[in-house]
Amino acid sequence: MIAMRFRTATIVVLAGLGLAVPVMAAAEPVATSVLSHAVARGDILAATDFEAQPRPPGYAIGAIAPDVAAGREAARNLVAGAVVRAGDVVAPRLVRRGDPVTINLRSRGLVIATTGRALSAGGMGDLVRVVAQSTNRTFDATVEGSGAVHVPLP
Known part of the structure; x- marks a missing residue:
């Protein structure tokens, strides 16, 4: 069982005798690319929209690199400080409904x-x-x- 809260994780080690021993382990923050400002739905992202900030390791899971997100369109409103994941961006829309x-x-x-x-x-x-x-x-x-x-x- 792993329960993560802020910078520590409680890991329960099950011994062969049926004993559960809790062990504390620190989770060091890692540099993660996050948005430097809010981005509206439909805006095109650029590599300059990102900055590196320390975040817990679990926070960066699924994050895409700024160079991968550059040139793609925000699928929804994204807040400043948010990690951008694959589902947050789409290929730029060249045709819009009603156009x-x-x-x-x-x-x-x-x-x-x-x-x-x-x-x-x-x-x-x-x-x-x-x-x-x-x-x-x-x-x-x-x-x-x-x-x-x-x-x-x-």
């Missing part, structure tokens, strides 16, 4: 472009739902750039 988009339909050498509206959000390569303004038809399309999606034709 106008250019829908490119491609088949062999033929390309047809029309305008539409995004019904969901997505980053590069993500599958999103879009509706064409001219026909009011709904398509599954792949995000290929900022405000641009493509629908492959057979």
